[in-house]
Amino acid sequence: MPRYDYECDTCGAVFEARHGFDDPPPPCPNGHATVHKLITSVPRVLLGPAALASKNASKEELRDKWAEESPKLRKKLVDKLGEEKVAQMGGTLNMPIRNDKT
Numbered sequence: 737m738p739r740y741d742y743e744c745d746t747c748g749a750v751f752e753a754r755h756g757f758d759d760p761p762p763p764c765p766n767g768h769a770t771v772h773k774l775i776t777s778v779p780r781v782l783l784g785p786a787a788l789a790s791k792n793a794s795k796e797e798l799r800d801k802w803a804e805e806s807p808k809l810r811k812k813l814v815d816k817l818g819e820e821k822v823a824q825m826g827g828t829l830n831m832p833i834r835n836d837k838t
């Protein structure tokens with residue numbers, strides 16, 4: 737028989753139960769009747785920021801991430817090296833930074 741994970745809607749208890757696919761869900765260990773099946777096939781770790789680095793991240797997501805991160809990286813460099821130095825390095829760093837002053 738397949739095994740299912742359930743969470744109680746009333747008290748939040750998580751428990752396992754073995755029963756047939758078409759059988760009704762069992763009550764929670766504390767006696768509450770309203771429980772819902774937990775979907776365990778989706779690893780929760782993939783729901784965090786790390787998902788952006790996974791192979792499943794789309795190019796759009798990566799681009800957005802880069803657009804978000806690159807100004808921070810640039811600011812770090814400016815803090816460390818100074819604006820003038822970073823401006824000189826701009827071309828060689830090949831960062832997709834828009835310069836609106838053109």
Ligand SMILES: [Zn+2]
Nearest residue numbers: 744747764768
């Ligand atoms: Zn319960």
